[in-house]
Amino acid sequence: MNKYNHPGVPYFQHVSEHCIHYMSIDGVIFGFSENQLKVLLLRWKGTDEWSLPGGFIYKLESVDAAAGRIVQERTGLNQLYLKQFHVFGDANRYDQADTWQRTKMPLEGIKWSERTISIGYYALVNYSKVTPMPDLITDECRWWNIQDLPRLLFDHNHIIEVALHSLRRELNEQPLNHLLPDPFTIPELQRLHECILGTALDSRNFYKKMLASGQLERLPERRSGTSHKAPYLYRFQETQSGEILPEPGT
Amino acid sequence: MNKYNHPGVPYFQHVSEHCIHYMSIDGVIFGFSENQLKVLLLRWKGTDEWSLPGGFIYKLESVDAAAGRIVQERTGLNQLYLKQFHVFGDANRYDQADTWQRTKMPLEGIKWSERTISIGYYALVNYSKVTPMPDLITDECRWWNIQDLPRLLFDHNHIIEVALHSLRRELNEQPLNHLLPDPFTIPELQRLHECILGTALDSRNFYKKMLASGQLERLPERRSGTSHKAPYLYRFQETQSGEILPEPGT
DNA sequence: CCAAAAGTGTTCATTCTACACCCATGT
């Protein structure tokens, strides 16, 4: 692949014409599987370099809608929980020469603005319902364990860190069920909390706290198949909002 | 003032040439005086319509720097505490026709993008050190009590609400001393907490909590001049950072 | 002396933390 047929060039031409310049959206898509918190990453065409999924905002598109679109395209999900968590607006967020050289993109085709302000969103998705799909300029889309990430393009390692810290801070207000199978067990919920917090929790205290919250509904069935006592299945009570963010009427 | 000599026209021409399109910054500048939480508002030239101070980001300017510049220009302060709290990105954040008509700005001079994404920052400033200054397109800049605001231009009533909610949620992590005289008394700090939270607090419990936090340093002097017992003066211990926001190196 | 607000102390309830123990299941 040489600079004249790289698919990024027409893509960035399209973006340059229809999207807002100097702005982008980066999505930290959290999933949970095998007791590990994971994020979805993309490998750029013809390279071993990975980045977060991202995209641009159409001139008349709501920012939330753009974030939703971007995450949908990589996951195949049509319903998801998204939260805007930070704007990365430093004039020198990352070393541009270095990063663009690593992407092997033909520079003249893609440097359509001298710098980019990125709005960070995190998504909480059900790992098993996601079909990871690369985009036009990437070869591969897959999950990575959050504590085992490679060095990413741009400032994306930093963005993931900030996303995780935000999630950690907001843990108790977030609908974590989006990250779990439906229904789920309390031990599964505990593993998830532990992954997000990065600490071990006492299962007995965790139980009491969760049950006392009154938000959980115990189902009659249990999860069987393990070599020990079958745990009960739970569901969050229907107080949770499926969607995002406060925004006014006019 | 007719449409041909409105100072907004050259201003927006300047902005259109040098700033990032489709983006703005709005600043919710909080102050505290006479036991009231206040915000700084601007009255648009030749109207009775008020809005938040705002502005635009130069193409190579850091977003935090832009926010700092905008707040400085209205307050005269060269050191201030700023916090990015939300991006308002709805494609139809407000009724554009209605708002621009209320501003009495000549539309053809100023509608340089069909919609605007606004990054909201709040600032905590020392009321007595602020010199409110209007900008090119406003006649007047002054403090308003937060629970006594007029109907503002754009979606600024909503933005202030979200700012206040953010501040309320982050109360305990924020350096509230920026809103108070230096040094201050515990009762003053309590009034401030009460204004932000919108509830009354028990002064005796508040005392214990503040002293137990270990962040306060009692000075030998007291605040005298009132017709009752003179309260001690306090200062926050020097653990507070004067400035803003996490952002990476490259 | 009195009113008003500062500042200290005590009590009770609630929540958090540590840990003992029993239960169910597959091997």
Added chain:
DNA sequence: ACATGGGTGTAGAATGAACACTTTTGG
């Protein structure tokens, strides 16, 4: 039967809310 992890209970510590009381100041 036993190892493994699910699920319940109980006690002490820490935190938080309610309220009694003394102190200082100007008038």
